[in-house]
Amino acid sequence: MRRSRFPFIVTGVVLVFFYLPILILVVDSFNASRFGGAWRGFSLKWYARLFHEPAIWEAARNTLFIALLVTLVSLVLGTTSALALHRFANSRLQRGHYTLVYTPLVVPEILMGISMLMAFVAAGVELGMLTIILAHVTFCVSYVALTVLGRLQDFDFTIIEAARDLGASGWTAARRVLLPMLAPGLAAAALIAFTLSVDDFVITFFVAGPGATTLPIRVYSMIKHGATPLINALSTLLLALTFTTVLVSQRLSASGSLKSRTME
């Protein structure tokens, strides 16, 4: 039977549609011209200039600091929340909990940003790094919880029971059996939280305080008033970072699911 070429064509078109703009951006970051319209020769000058822009690095440092803390906090909160959701799936309380966890995924960002700003102002919290971290945790927790929940649903809890039968305390079983088996899922969730935090503009813009400018805020402002090739160079570096992260995360989750499958 002859295979239809149609799926290949669709895949090709979709890939081009997704990756061509990114490719153009990467190519333009090596363009000597300040305006991407015409190619004026290969140059690394935008990368060189990038290293002489303290404001960008300050913003990058803020972003990294926030993302790491957010990842840690939301990983702990999200995982415990997923455990509760899984364990007591049928209780009314947990159904309410599930709705709460789910809500930040569907609420428009601008709404979340401005309402959080108003909440912080009403509570008298000074805007700054702390408010950004709190805001990011609010939505990252949901992604972590749902990712971990997904892994828990495949999880065979008889293993834990076996560990308990063999004399492990609840804590030991959780630490020595549950956590290691969940680790790839946790790593994937952490990477999602990290990327979301690094990426976010809308919510961050509203809750950021003086001295807490993050990379996305800086980049948006640069589009209006700065040199766009610098943004291209910066984006290329970020892309490299993101792709590496995604690759690592895929590796981790792939090896995880492989392992659990062989165990069955």
Added chain:
Amino acid sequence: MKKQFASRWPLAAVVIAAGILAGQCGGGRKALPVLHLYTWSDYIKPELVSRFEAANGCRVVIDTFDSNEAMYAKLKAGATGYDVITPTSYMVHLMHGQGMLQPLDPGLLPNRRHVDPDYLAVAIDKEMAYSVPYMLTNTGIAYLKSKVGNFEPSWGMFGRADLKGRMVMLNDMRETIGAALKFLGYSLNSTDAGELAKARDVVLGWKANLAKFENEQYKNGIASGEFLLVHGYGGDILQVQAENDDIAFVMPREGGAISCDDLVIARSAREVRLAHAFINFLHDPAVAAENTGFTQFLCPNRDSYPLLDRSIRENPGIFLVPEIKAKCEVLADLGEKNALYVKVWDEIKNGM
């Protein structure tokens, strides 16, 4: 191996975060007063900031915004902590009306006397009661000298059928309808329905010749020669001119829009004296000249003009001849009358 990495990486993250935190807090900085500046990116020469810091024994922290409206929404919702802000004049007017700005103390701003009186004559806050002009730019026409024959410095150029499809106007209702109002000899802040209707018909006539209405890509377009004639901001065009010297920038003889970003002090500012000192510093003629050279926008400081590079001083798109300058206006905040423009702009966008 992989599993080991996976179980240890949270620990690594803690260590890194702690390291960054330590760097953040333990920078060895004394408790200097901090001035918070909220502005567009790359809108002040970094060396000038360092100079101000050294002279006043303070730190300046710069945060950036990307649109007047977003900045306004944020402050309106109650965000505080910013001392000096640089919104565009129409937004300054709106914020002043809402009591979001502090009155300025003239005694703390001796350099006010250097501010260009010609600009103040057309400014919204002529007395500098709550704002001092920072950077201004003209909206005019840029074109490729070698490709556009019989160029005339008039908004009527957009009616030229031989340039059809190779021209772009700004996707900004006030700028584009304003250009048509000027072409017809009216004020670009007109709120007369009859005048606006005529302006709409003019823009509709131009639209037939335009490739599109667009705000950012026109710079690339004219740099590469894809577009031959564009409606654009002087500051932007100056940057493109640095790469392609075939580009000329002119203000049409009918006059056009001047837009200005102003220095203002937020109502909630904590370092009010320092904020005044900063505004005063930026209007020191030598500082203003240096800043103009960096930003490529013009700081309206009269005594800084002789200190500017010849290329800037002799650019007719920046320093307008007096007859044309007299016909230019600042886009004012129209309040409720803005709806008139929205309606006309919709008709233009939807019309053939």
